[in-house]
Amino acid sequence: MTLERANVGRQLRLLPEAETQTPQGEYSLLFDDQHRTTSNSASSQPSPVEVFEDEVLGELLWSPAVALDPKHRPQTWDRPAGTVRRSWCKYPQEAHLVDVAAGRYRRLTVDEIALIQGFEPSWFEVPGVSTRSRIKAIGDAVPPPLARAILQSIDKLWSWNHRTAVEICAGSGGLASGACEVQGMEHLGLIEMWEPACQILRHSKPWPADWVACIDARAYDFASLRGQVGLLSGGPPCQPWSLAGHHKGVFDPRDLLAYIHEIVGVVEPEVFLFENVPGLASEQNRDYLQAVIERLRCPTTSNVGYSVMAAILNAADFGVPQVRRRVFLLGVRDAPASLAYRVFDRVYARATHRDPTHAHPHRQPWVTLRDVLGSRPDPGGWRRWLDSSLVAGNRP
Numbered sequence: 001m002t003l004e005r006a007n008v009g010r011q012l013r014l015l016p017e018a019e020t021q022t023p024q025g026e027y028s029l030l031f032d033d034q035h036r037t038t039s040n041s042a043s044s045q046p047s048p049v050e051v052f053e054d055e056v057l058g059e060l061l062w063s064p065a066v067a068l069d070p071k072h073r074p075q076t077w078d079r080p081a082g083t084v085r086r087s088w089c090k091y092p093q094e095a096h097l098v099d100v101a102a103g104r105y106r107r108l109t110v111d112e113i114a115l116i117q118g119f120e121p122s123w124f125e126v127p128g129v130s131t132r133s134r135i136k137a138i139g140d141a142v143p144p145p146l147a148r149a150i151l152q153s154i155d156k157l158w159s160w161n162h163r164t165a166v167e168i169c170a171g172s173g174g175l176a177s178g179a180c181e182v183q184g185m186e187h188l189g190l191i192e193m194w195e196p197a198c199q200i201l202r203h204s205k206p207w208p209a210d211w212v213a214c215i216d217a218r219a220y221d222f223a224s225l226r227g228q229v230g231l232l233s234g235g236p237p238c239q240p241w242s243l244a245g246h247h248k249g250v251f252d253p254r255d256l257l258a259y260i261h262e263i264v265g266v267v268e269p270e271v272f273l274f275e276n277v278p279g280l281a282s283e284q285n286r287d288y289l290q291a292v293i294e295r296l297r298c299p300t301t302s303n304v305g306y307s308v309m310a311a312i313l314n315a316a317d318f319g320v321p322q323v324r325r326r327v328f329l330l331g332v333r334d335a336p337a338s339l340a341y342r343v344f345d346r347v348y349a350r351a352t353h354r355d356p357t358h359a360h361p362h363r364q365p366w367v368t369l370r371d372v373l374g375s376r377p378d379p380g381g382w383r384r385w386l387d388s389s390l391v392a393g394n395r396p
């Protein structure tokens with residue numbers, strides 16, 4: 001479902017997704033120079049747009065046309081959110097909540113975005129990290145309930161020689177938080193090159209702050225960890241879309257996902273788990289993904305082999321109030337191929353929620369935004385609700 005403005009008046013109605021041509025990609029800034037000029041110059045007239053101030057995010061200007069444009073997919077109360085993205089640090093309407101029945105809307109707060117991603121907001125309450133950086137870090141993260149379901153499923157089927165974990169491209173630690181749910185598992189290191197994420201990782205987290213290395217993973221000395229690591233996990237970025245063809249460019253070391261087998265080959269973890277965007281599993285990128293998997297099965301610098309399996313999981317199925325599909329690549333060292341399959345079977349069996357349009361005897365419908373945000377106090381400030389008269393530009 002998505003939001004559309006009705007032909008006349010201020011009524012909002014919901015359209016089935018299939019009736020819209022909403023792009024899946026990132027959103028650009030919603031405020032152009034024309035809107036700014038109109039607002040700033042019309043000092044004696046009621047402005048058709050509302051002006052908000054925030055010391056970090058800056059001025060927020062809305063025109064009714066932008067506010068109600070269905071293609072921007074704002075969030076609605078009675079569904080889970082769409083996928084949270086790091087671009088929510090800018091101004092997409094996607095980062096807004098529309099109360100269709102009341103004809104009002106407002107921007108989501110950082111705390112609310114954290115809740116939508118399955119975190120306690122306090123995870124991101126880190127002195128010195130800007131609002132923008134917090135939203136970026138939240139948008140990148142694996143929701144902890146999903147991370148927990150995967151890691152606990154691995155734990156049920158694998159006997160660890162070492163209950164130790166190393167996280168690469170750790171972001172703000174969503175996936176790493178799952179390893180902490182495995183009994184006795186301790187992190188040996190969390191490697192991340194973006195300073196604000198490192199600040200978040202070091203602030204009151206379940207691992208020692210000293211274990212966070214703010215460094216490019218390609219410069220890290222993984223050889224020192226060889227043979228000591230139970231779990232190697234992380235969210236290495238990839239650029240399959242920017243790589244035309246499947247020849248020289250695919251294993252460019254700047255593309256960390258394609259380079260990851262070298263790290264696996266050096267560290268030789270018992271298990272690895274890597275997360276990526278669902279587009280990696282699309283028809284267009286199938287050859288790329290297949291090549292990554294083949295390299296992970298037999299890392300060149302190592303004599304060990306891995307049973308590898310990729311699966312797409314949706315965080316909403318695990319009680320997170322957000323439809324967020326992600327690809328997970330799981331490898332288990334010197335294990336039969338069936339083990340990785342069985343792990344994902346077990347993860348799926350742990351799903352607690354379902355798409356409300358699908359029947360399932362033991363699962364609840366997906367958690368909605370009303371379920372998690374409805375009872376919270378009104379945020380006030382410039383994130384306060386705008387009512388329908390403002391939305392329609394008819395402010396008295």
Ligand SMILES: C[S@@+](CC[C@H](N)C(=O)[O-])C[C@H]1O[C@@H](n2cnc3c(N)ncnc32)[C@H](O)[C@@H]1O
Nearest residue numbers: 141142169171172173174175193194216217235
């Ligand atoms: C998708 S996010 C990971 C999110 C993380 N799995 C979580 O759950 O919070 C990818 C992270 O990789 C980091 N990154 C990208 N290239 C890197 C590199 N070469 N070395 C270290 N970190 C890198 C980015 O800064 C970003 O924070």
